[in-house]
Amino acid sequence: xxxxxxxxxxxxxxxxxxxxxxxxxxxxxxxxxxxxxxxxxxxxxxxxxxxxxxxxxxxxxxxxxxxxxxxxxxxxxxxxxxxxxxxxxxxxxxxxxxxxxxxxxxxxxxxxxxxxxxxxxxxxxxxxxxxxxxxxxxxxxxxxxxxxxxxxxxxxxxxxxxxxxxxxxxxxxxxxxxxxxxxxxxxxxxxxxxxxxxxxxxxxxxxxxxxxxxxxx
Ligand SMILES: [Fe+2]
Numbered sequence: 382x383x384x385x386x387x388x389x390x391x392x393x394x395x396x397x398x399x400x401x402x403x404x405x406x407x408x409x410x411x412x413x414x415x416x417x418x419x420x421x422x423x424x425x426x427x428x429x430x431x432x433x434x435x436x437x438x439x440x441x442x443x444x445x446x447x448x449x450x451x452x453x454x455x456x457x458x459x460x461x462x463x464x465x466x467x468x469x470x471x472x473x474x475x476x477x478x479x480x481x482x483x484x485x486x487x488x489x490x491x492x493x494x495x496x497x498x499x500x501x502x503x504x505x506x507x508x509x510x511x512x513x514x515x516x517x518x519x520x521x522x523x524x525x526x527x528x529x530x531x532x533x534x535x536x537x538x539x540x541x542x543x544x545x546x547x548x549x550x551x552x553x554x555x556x557x558x559x560x561x562x563x564x565x566x567x568x569x570x571x572x573x574x575x576x577x578x579x580x581x582x583x584x585x586x587x588x589x590x591x592x593x594x595x596x597x598x
Contacts, residue, residue, distance in 0.1 A: 507585070
């Protein structure tokens with residue numbers, strides 16, 4: 382009996398100690414870090430999150446430092462504001478995905494969306510040319526990380542350097558030049574909570590890793 386309880390405790394310990402937060406650098410390598418859980422009965426309203434976000438953008442210029450400041454707020458928001466986890470549109474059967482915009486304002490560099498994908502759909506390989514934070518609400522996705530590895534013949538050549546399966550509760554921040562592709566997994570739609578800063582469209586690319594080409598999108 383004791384052994385069973387110990388096993389359960391160990392399993393629980395392993396689960397709670399497992400990292401759920403990552404930052405992907407401009408060279409697409411990723412680092413783990415551990416965010417404090419914010420368990421509170423006090424609501425963390427979306428408007429307050431937006432205000433905190435604006436303060437960060439006003440006071441922190443560096444994208445990496447911004448991500449370090451924003452990711453804990455995203456965790457707090459998703460922990461406390463459960464209603465957000467239900468704010469998504471079912472994936473369109475025609476294209477396999479749907480986007481619901483939760484916040485966007487003209488001339489203000491923040492976009493907040495929930496995105497739902499049917500299982501076994503893959504995105505193109507791309508960067509965002511903006512900082513971004515993605516929280517997994519439901520389902521699973523395999524994130525593949527790529528980096529530029531140009532040759533004289535193929536200046537847009539990229540290579541796969543790593544991959545990571547993300548599950549509900551995981552939060553990942555991306556630097557603007559991080560290159561990734563996403564494939565949804567499992568039997569149910571994958572739903573994510575996404576925040577992006579202002580994109581520099583001239584630096585936003587979709588890559589073809591077979592033909593070694595890159596085009597703006
Ligand atoms: Fe992406």
